[in-house]
Amino acid sequence: MSERVVPEDSRQRRRPTKQGAVLSEQLIVETALRLVAQHGADALSVRRLGAALGADPSALYRYFRNTDALLLAIADELIGRAQDGWRATGDWRTDLRSMGLRIHAIYVAHPQAAVLGAYRTTGRPHETRAVERILGILRSAGFPDALAVRIYHAFVDQALAFAAQDAAAKALPPAAREGDEQVWQSVYGRLSPDTHPNIAATFPLLAADMRDSGYPFALDLTLGAAAALLSQEAPRA
Amino acid sequence: MSERVVPEDSRQRRRPTKQGAVLSEQLIVETALRLVAQHGADALSVRRLGAALGADPSALYRYFRNTDALLLAIADELIGRAQDGWRATGDWRTDLRSMGLRIHAIYVAHPQAAVLGAYRTTGRPHETRAVERILGILRSAGFPDALAVRIYHAFVDQALAFAAQDAAAKALPPAAREGDEQVWQSVYGRLSPDTHPNIAATFPLLAADMRDSGYPFALDLTLGAAAALLSQEAPRA
């Protein structure tokens, strides 16, 4: 067996499957995303994907070395979609903020797929384009390279980590998700001020705040701290 | 079958397994954590856990309804361990920092338990204790309640999100993990300065920085921003 995967570029012989489908990397990725969107992350198996494509499951191995390679392709597709139509304004803080919120939004919009790929390094074109852009924003804002890199790292990991977390919560089976939300009322709402004074004192605020994602505020904190570092570097722009 | 799980409290008949082990909820959780610690991410399966305990795999279903219940029990144990021995110094920034790093560290040390448990709200005692403590640190530092709650939210979600992300990366099958690390050399190291000037210019810094978790720096940025907000609130302490 060894090398059964042919790079997408140099593919010439596309033979229709028994059921008439003509396979391609793109078609497989799109079908996988659709499968996940409709039937949840658990629905993504080689066998089911093969069935959805109208092909033998093992045909996928002509396009991806293994399921991990397929996963990376899916993850990269999401990164690409997050950037589609994004435009720089020239103000670094505005640009980073919109980029972060976009990444977060697209992952949360595809919860099941996000859970699978949010913590991977794909090295694929969409990903490298995003890295290049974010680094560019920071460097042209005046951050020296060493600092730009550290902030890039914190920024990207923060965006992906929150995205994955919020996506995961959204992708939970309905029963489990409702259970987790109930806990705020049934447990935290009933803790005694004697044993848990701080929770009791802030409970209404807490219950309200925890309903939404903590990301936007966390992002603003990070950007604020970065701005402070920048003004230390170049006290006068 | 239906209800084969008996609550741990009301258990009376403990029959030794063929290999002489006497099972208990506690023993199973501890063995699972040991299995993960010693043999890595892939080692945690019902079959292998059964083998490690010296029992038939299906015996576990007398103690946990399914593997998800088992993993939640493990996650709860982790929250407890993260706080074991933690002491407040009285300096809010130091205390939050050590709490965040502890949470992160304990989750990363037990990757797949973290992946499944980091985005759940359990409402169990270990969890409420942690919430109470963190809120207490912020409120006694002088943050007004509304702000304390928002910062609490950002802080906790960030700690858990990064923890889950780094844990997930660590829980990857060795092949995939090495692949992801290799990508920095094989892809990002070879991008042309023409198409990717910012990556090319900072590559050595980038490759070095991305090897470690972005959390400690992200945490410091967040705490720095919080400190700035505090000094706005109470310009003079």
Added chain:
DNA sequence: GTTTACACGTCAATGGTGTTGACGTAAGGT
């Protein structure tokens, strides 16, 4: 001390998973 009930460990089976080697056919280059 003996009997009895049933908790719980074991066995076997089900239906799922990713992955691979062998094989034949049809597509493309010549």
Added chain:
DNA sequence: ACCTTACGTCAACACCATTGACGTGTAAAC
């Protein structure tokens, strides 16, 4: 029109979580 070989298919392997049936050892009841 012929060859080569890419690629879709088939069958098999080894693993996974989960469950119903079964019998035995334990602990309570007498």
